[in-house]
Amino acid sequence: MSPFVTITWCRSLVGLGLSLNVQENPTYGSAQGTRNMVDTKPWLFAKKKGSKVLEVARNFSVNVVWDLTNATYTSGPEPNQGFFFALAYDDEIVLLLGDMTEDAYEKAHAKSISSDTVMISRREHIFGQKQYSTKAQFIENGPMHDVLIECNTRGKDPKLCVRVDKHLLLQVKRLAWKFRGNETISVDGYPVQFFWDLHNWLFSPNDGHAVFMFHTNMSTDKSFSSFTSSSPSSEWHCGTRSPLSMKDVDISGFSLLLYAWKNDI
Structure with a gap:
């Protein structure tokens, strides 16, 4: 499975936050188009620090971990340092944002990071x-x-x-x-x-x-x-x-x- 992952940083009623969307990867000309496998709302990640297990498909779940406690911002809702947001699957981080790499590994209980994410x-x-x-x-x-x-x-x-x-x-x-x-x-x-x-x-x-x-x-x-x-x-x-x-x-x-x-x- 090779999904597309979209991270949206936003402002909401509860403050700065983000939403996560995971879509399947259809081939060109697919009659079914692109199907949402995970589409979260900003308030799902309202807490500045935490972890969640999201079921992406049958028998396929990802572990989402994040820490925005000490994040710093410029003019927009996206932090520029002092944070991490990561998706992990099967002891491997498949997506990592932020500069707190070691903290992300520890929180996700992951051993390596995927080289196939672009x-x-x-x-x-x-x-x-x-x-x-x-x-x-x-x-x-x-x-x-x-x-x-x-x-x-x-x-x-x-x-x-x-x-x-x-x-x-x-x-x-x-x-x-x-x-x-x-x-x-x-x-x-x-x-x-x-x-x-x-x-x-x-x-x-x-x-x-x-x-x-x-x-x-x-x-x-x-x-x-x-x-x-x-x-x-x-x-x-x-x-x-x-x-x-x-x-x-x-x-x-x-x-x-x-x-x-x-x-x-």
């Missing part, structure tokens, strides 16, 4: 006026990069700039005609396809957000509209790395989807 997508909401920043790791085991998107939609000549580690990689002018598009940039020596949709900002400035997406190994039959969910989350594929085709997700690459909102003063 992040396939990440969705974030970012806020700013003209500059929108985040951090991203475009290839597995690659370096973490500072990503800066500069977009000024006001004036006679609005333009869009993309910088990675302060290096200008893309500049798009005449946005009134090019409010949607895509270009290929190079990061870590690999091609990364960058998509943008600025329609709301240019034609409905008081309503909506812009959407940006970075994608590695983009196949020719993918389209920007394939990625429509706006939930801030990260998704992993757990299990075999043999090539598998899916309608909306290419597990051979990585997608970073950014929803940009204006903080006008």
Whole structure:
């Protein structure tokens, strides 16, 4: 079994929290589509520290352990350090988030960590006026990069700039005609396809957000509209790395989807 796991960090009535979704891995063209095997609500993990056994399928359960007691945060609901969240199966950690690795091993009673888990997508909401920043790791085991998107939609000549580690990689002018598009940039020596949709900002400035997406190994039959969910989350594929085709997700690459909102003063 090689499920897809989605972790969503969120704000709820009880404070900051997360939800967990586990889906089966259908082959391309499956008539049944994707079936939810586990879909928890944020309040299931309302406690800052704990463990739960979740039944994913018949005769198949995973042990979920977490500790957010000393977690530190920046501007969003996702912690950046001082925490762990892990899924364990058969004495092996199949998914581990956070920097408290040893504590996660001890809590899960696990002996090793799976090498067959790979992040396939990440969705974030970012806020700013003209500059929108985040951090991203475009290839597995690659370096973490500072990503800066500069977009000024006001004036006679609005333009869009993309910088990675302060290096200008893309500049798009005449946005009134090019409010949607895509270009290929190079990061870590690999091609990364960058998509943008600025329609709301240019034609409905008081309503909506812009959407940006970075994608590695983009196949020719993918389209920007394939990625429509706006939930801030990260998704992993757990299990075999043999090539598998899916309608909306290419597990051979990585997608970073950014929803940009204006903080006008």
